[in-house]
Amino acid sequence: MSATLCRACGTAALTGDARFCHACGSAITSSAPAEYKQVTVLFADVVGSMHIAAAVGSERLREIMAALLDVSGAVVNRYGGTVDKFTGDGIMAVFGAPRALEDHAVRACLAALEIQAEARVLSAEVGGRDAVDLELRIGLNSGQVIAGEIGSTTASYTAIGEQVGMAQRMESVAPPGGVMLSDSTARLVKDTVVLGDTQLVQVKGVDTPVRASLLLAARDQHSGRRSDAPLVGRTWELNTLGGILDEAINGAGCIVSITGPAGIGKSRLARETAAVARARDIPVFSAYCESHASDIPFRTLAQLLRAALEIDQLATDAARGRLRERFPEAEPEDLLLLDDLLGIRDLSMPVPDVAPDARRRRLITLINSASLARSAPAMYVIEDVHWIDEASESMLANLFAALPHTPSLVLITYRPEYRGAFTRISGAQVVALRPLSGPQASALTAELLGKDGSVTEVAAQVPARAAGNPFFAEEIVRDLAERGVLHGRRIPEPRRPHRRAGAGHPAGHHRGAHRSA
Numbered sequence: 001m002s003a004t005l006c007r008a009c010g011t012a013a014l015t016g017d018a019r020f021c022h023a024c025g026s027a028i029t030s031s032a033p034a035e036y037k038q039v040t041v042l043f044a045d046v047v048g049s050m051h052i053a054a055a056v057g058s059e060r061l062r063e064i065m066a067a068l069l070d071v072s073g074a075v076v077n078r079y080g081g082t083v084d085k086f087t088g089d090g091i092m093a094v095f096g097a098p099r100a101l102e103d104h105a106v107r108a109c110l111a112a113l114e115i116q117a118e119a120r121v122l123s124a125e126v127g128g129r130d131a132v133d134l135e136l137r138i139g140l141n142s143g144q145v146i147a148g149e150i151g152s153t154t155a156s157y158t159a160i161g162e163q164v165g166m167a168q169r170m171e172s173v174a175p176p177g178g179v180m181l182s183d184s185t186a187r188l189v190k191d192t193v194v195l196g197d198t199q200l201v202q203v204k205g206v207d208t209p210v211r212a213s214l215l216l217a218a219r220d221q222h223s224g225r226r227s228d229a230p231l232v233g234r235t236w237e238l239n240t241l242g243g244i245l246d247e248a249i250n251g252a253g254c255i256v257s258i259t260g261p262a263g264i265g266k267s268r269l270a271r272e273t274a275a276v277a278r279a280r281d282i283p284v285f286s287a288y289c290e291s292h293a294s295d296i297p298f299r300t301l302a303q304l305l306r307a308a309l310e311i312d313q314l315a316t317d318a319a320r321g322r323l324r325e326r327f328p329e330a331e332p333e334d335l336l337l338l339d340d341l342l343g344i345r346d347l348s349m350p351v352p353d354v355a356p357d358a359r360r361r362r363l364i365t366l367i368n369s370a371s372l373a374r375s376a377p378a379m380y381v382i383e384d385v386h387w388i389d390e391a392s393e394s395m396l397a398n399l400f401a402a403l404p405h406t407p408s409l410v411l412i413t414y415r416p417e418y419r420g421a422f423t424r425i426s427g428a429q430v431v432a433l434r435p436l437s438g439p440q441a442s443a444l445t446a447e448l449l450g451k452d453g454s455v456t457e458v459a460a461q462v463p464a465r466a467a468g469n470p471f472f473a474e475e476i477v478r479d480l481a482e483r484g485v486l487h488g489r490r491i492p493e494p495r496r497p498h499r500r501a502g503a504g505h506p507a508g509h510h511r512g513a514h515r516s517a
Contacts, residue, residue: 034146034147034148034149035146035147035148036144036145036146036147037096037097037098037100037144037145037146037147037159038096038100038104038142038143038144039094039095039096039097039104039142039143039144039145039147039159039163040094040095040096040104040105040107040108040140040141040142040167040185040188041084041092041093041094041095041108041140041141041142041145041159041163041164041167042076042081042091042092042093042094042095042108042111042112042138042139042140042167043087043090043091043092043138043139043140043167043168043170043171044072044090044091044093044112044115044136044137044138044171045087045089045090045136045137045138045171046065046068046089046090046134046135046136047133047135047136047137047176048133048135049061049088049089051132052064052132052134055130055131055132056130056132060130064122064126064130064134065088065089067122068118068119068122068134068136069086069091071115071118071119071122072091072115072118072119073091075111075114075115075118076091076093076111076115078111078114078292078295079095079107079108079110079111079114079292080095080099080101080107080291080292081093081094081095081107081108081111082094082095082097082098082099084158084159085158090136090171092164092167092168093108093111094145094147094159095107095108095111097145097147097159098147098148101291102262102291103290103291103292104142105140105142105185105188105189106188106189106192106193106292107291107292108140108142108185109140109179109181109185109189109192109193109215109218110218110292112138112140112179112215113179113215113217113218115136115138116136116138116177116178116179119134119135119136119177120177122134123135135176135177136176136177137171137172137174137175137176137177137178137180138171138174138178138179138180139167139168139169139170139171139172139173139174139179139180139181139182140167140170140179140180140181140182140185140215141163141164141166141167141169141170141181141182141184141185142163142182142184142185142188143161143162143163143166143184144161144163145159145160145161145163145164146159146160146161147159147160163184165205166182166203166210167182169203169204169205169206169210170182170203170212172203172204173201173202173203173212174214175214178214178215179214179215180201180212180213180214180215181195181212181213181214181215182210182211182212183198183210183211183212183213186198186211186212186213192218192219193215193216193217193218193219194215194216194217194218194219195213195214195215195216196213196214196215196216197213198211198212198213199211199212199213199214200212229444229447229448229470229473229474230444230447231268231272232436232440232443232444232447232470233436233437233440233443233444234265234268234269234272234433237258237269237431237433238269238272238273238276240431241256241269241273241276241411241431242273242276244256244409244429245273245276245277245282245379245409248377248379248407248408248409249280249282249377249407250407251406251407252404253403253404253405253406253407253408253409253410254403254404254408254409254410254427254428254429255400255403255409255410255412255422255425255427255428255429256409256410256411256412256428256429256430256431257412257413257414257422257423257428257429257430257431258270258411258412258413258414258431258433259413259414259415259416259418259430259431259432259433260415260416260432260433260434261415261416261469262415262471263469263470263471263472263475264433264434264435264469264470264471265433265470265471266383266413266414266433267383267384267413268470269431269433270381270383270411270413273379273411274286274379274381274411277379277409282377282378282379283376283378283379284378284379284380284381285304285307285308285378285379285380285381286304286307286380286381286382286383287300287301287303287304287307287380287381287382287383288300288303288382288383288384289382289383289384289385289386289387289388289389290384290387291387293387293389294387294388294389295389296389297389297390297391297392298341298389298391298392298395299389299392300382300385300388300389300392300393300396301341301391301392301395301396302341302342302343302392304380304382304396305341305342305367306319306342306343308378308380309322309323309326309342310322311323311342311344316344316346319342319344320339320344320346323335323338323339323342323344326370327366327370330366331362333352333354333362334362334363334366336349336351336352337351337352337354337359337362337363338363338366338367341363360395363395364395364398364399367399368399368401368402371399371402371403371406371408372402372405372406374406374407374408375407376407377407377408377409378407378408378409379408379409379410379411380408380409380410380411381410381411381412381413382396382410382411382412382413383412383413384413384414384415385412385413385414385418385420385422386414386415386417386418386420388420393420393421393422394421396422397421397422397425400425404427434468435467435468435469436463436468436469436470437468438463440468441462441463441466441468441470441473442459442463444463444470444473445459445462445463445466445473445477446459448462448473448474448477449462449477449486455486458480458485458486462476462477
């Protein structure tokens with residue numbers, strides 16, 4: 001049986017299930033082994049903390065910092081990050097360790113924006129009471145670090161490496177109230193957030209200026225998608241969904257689940273089907289589940305209902321008015337419950353004191369009555385339900401019970417590991433996406449790379465590396481282009497009639513790519 005080292009005295013004679021060191025009596029705690037992790041590091045720091053301290057005194061400064069650190073820590077935890085340390089007048093947080101997160105950069109950006117929003121609220125209070133300006137600078141950087149419990153005596157979980165230092169450098173060049181992203185973070189999130197123009201900044205310890213971008217705002221994670229590559233190998237699936245859409249329009253409402261691993265093309269197939277519906281003047285209403293929001297009750301349900309009720313772009317007063325137009329015979333209390341669910345409640349009106357089960361039943365009855373009254377066809381899309389919040393999943397499963405009696409099609413996408421309520425809906429159809437075949441993967445690669453003779457060797461390797469996953473193939477080609485291995489320019493594809501599913505090419509893929517010498 002191997003010995004465990006006591007962190008307090010260094011004794012190495014601890015074995016078995018000992019809870020205390022027999023030499024010094026210190027408690028024995030398990031340690032997290034250091035390991036390489038892909039993370040995004042966040043540094044936040046108060047601007048001019050010394051000036052604030054001189055103006056308000058040390059005790060008041062302690063109160064201000066405690067309030068700021070409390071709200072910042074809560075935001076970091078809400079987005080799945082870990083507060084690594086408090087720095088006296090700021091924090092360091094890590095997203096992606098100890099729990100690995102595939103969207104660590106996106107979560108860090110959302111957390112940074114929310115921390116700044118919380119800081120502005122606190123700043124208004126501090127400014128009114130103490131007549132000082134409270135502002136934060138935040139910096140983000142993404143890359144590989146070593147994370148674990150560092151040190152043999154007073155060990156604590158932390159992340160170390162040059163990527164940590166670069167995050168701190170980004171914070172130092174951020175404007176007051178701003179969030180500065182390193183180039184590595186900007187590349188990971190450029191399709192899900194709004195960034196300022198890339199700029200060159202001089203940071204401590206680096207001889208040449210480095211690229212950085214100011215984080216301006218978050219946006220719908222699906223609104224800034226990259227240009228789609230040609231749709232290859234999904235002719236049967238798209239034609240099948242088109243046939244089901246025809247049946248739904250004629251009154252046989254249906255639910256279709258599109259399942260497959262990450263990157264296999266679930267969202268793409270849903271978008272292609274939605275495009276067919278829109279071309280036939282059928283409205284499409286969408287909701288997207290996100291990994292960092294899976295603990296927020298009713299988030300997906302509210303998002304879908306706001307879209308379907310066409311109130312998502314309205315001010316709260318106008319949205320409440322629209323609801324009352326849509327539900328003229330509803331009970332006033334039920335409308336207040338619906339206002340609360342959708343996040344448009346008049347704060348001067350108390351929420352009815354209704355037990356959770358009763359509230360749920362009343363809302364389901366209200367929403368189903370509106371669905372059954374709808375005579376016009378509609379399509380609903382819910383993506384990535386493997387991340388759906390439990391409350392939305394439960395209520396939507398009940399709401400979908402009325403779907404077969406309406407001219408509606410619901411498309412749901414999820415990964416194979418999902419085993420939730422949507423997999424058990426009676427009558428639902430399942431389209432399981434397979435990896436692209438060898439010829440299909442080669443055809444996709446040819447479209448991505450073009451036909452220059454210098455890319456022949458690369459074109460032969462991409463399908464094998466991507467293993468039939470179209471997103472992986474796109475990312476491999478994109479990475480080669482960003483690293484300068486491939487050079488070329490985007491030439492818009494001439495418009496041509498859509499001949500069959502999967503035959504068209506969108507404008508803007510690499511037609512003239514060639515391999516760098």
